[in-house]
Amino acid sequence: MISVRRILVILAVAFTAYLAARGLWWTEPIPYPAIVVTTLGFYLVSTWLCIWWDPGAHDAARHSRQLPVWACVIALADAVIVPSAVAVGVGAASRTESFATWYLGGIGALMTIVMVRRRPWIAWIGIAALGIASMVWMGPPAALALGLVGSVVWVALAQLLVMSTDRAAADTEHLAQLQRAASAWQASQTVRQRERRVQVQRALATAGPVLARTIATSGMLTDAERADARLAEGSLRDELRGGRLLDDVVRAELDAARRRGAHVTMLDEGGLEALDDASLGLIRAELASTLRDASSERLYIRTSPHDSVAVTVVGRSGSGQGLSDEDAVDLWREIALPPRD
Known part of the structure; x- marks a missing residue:
């Protein structure tokens, strides 16, 4: 059965592949196509590593899916290297063309993945590096208009989603604890009720004959019967x-x-x-x-x-x-x- 997580992973892979593929749709000659292709390959490999890498997938404890440090370093390298490499590869005349601005969404998607993998500081540092590089190469107005704002919004929404998910998980765990406590209390009450029933039955077995004899004789008991009544009273006190x-x-x-x-x-x-x-x-x-x-x-x-x-x-x-x-x-x-x- 296909899980929700697997579907999201497939969508993330497809989306990042689409963003990177835009960089190959050249509408005019570029000075250094080898740099562009190499940069695209580096981006896809590092991004898919961040998506697929999950050393705890077969761990029975199911540890937190936090991105490892080495993958964070690679993601930051993407945010620093890819914008500059693409800008150099396509040349100054094409830096605002669609095939040259794909990295605005691509790095934004990568930092969104980093955020979902619970590395918020790395994600925001990567967005800052993307913003600085894109503004340097194409200017602040063009960078903001061509996708930088959208990348910032993606990362912010991802952080809100992660925080909401963590809060929901904590609430679920708290409710589970309350349910276990309620079940334990109910079980203890059941045990106590059973104990009380046993005590009542034992009390009736101990004091029943004496009470019946007392009622039958209107309280006129013999010395032996009075002694038995005192013994029954003591036994009842012990039980209680x-x-x-x-x-x-x-x-x-x-x-x-x-x-x-x-x-x-x-x-x-x-x-x-x-x-x-x-x-x-x-x-x-x-x-x-x-x-x-x-x-x-x-x-x-x-x-x-x-x-x-x-x-x-x-x-x-x-x-x-x-x-x-x-x-x-x-x-x-x-x-x-x-x-x-």
Whole structure:
């Protein structure tokens, strides 16, 4: 399939060939035809090199199609040499004839190509060189009337087009980033909704039987049923406040701690959001081991936003009367963050 770029390249080659061919349509004898023909050949070769040269065409990264420095030097040499060579070759009597003024459009087209290839300073220097040379050989009025103004306009329009294209590309990239961010947010919301549904289902499975029994007995529960209700309440609080720390083993250890009479408080204060499942699994396993060995009357489990600590487990026993707060602490365990690759 023919791309838009290939079509533009073909048009540029055809247009520059047409401009150069005008230089061969002599309507009268010229003093140095060899100079004119050589100049035309030099112009076509250098111009087509600027059009076709694209070392990044097969590069997967698709780097910017900026014209290489050596090609810029050749283009500037065209702008300096071609006007003077043509003026000398056709002679003083024919310098304003159509076959002698083709370089006004030809160099203008070349500098337009240089501008499109993202070398604006080179393009404007080339236009300045063209303007100086053409005015010297044929005079300012003739140069301006025979094509110099058009070349300046071409280069200016090319620069505006390049700037507009770059701005459109930047806007497109920005919109793509916003779209990716929106997609990521939507995916995260979907995951959170799924997690909430799982939590609701687990809450119903945990508290449903107790609530049904409470309604059926009008609140007249036995001691065992009241204990089950307290356990269900604690489990629900764990699910709501510390869901990232929970798995089946941790839930079992929390239930065992409450059944032996311990009061357990769990709170997720952040710091675990960036961890993967493997790291969370290590933290949960260490937390379950800590709970299994704990004998404190009150257990406080909190996540930590610290750079090296994931979870802090504090256990306290006794009434604390006659003892300082530090003396009442009989368990202090900091679970470190797993090392990251």
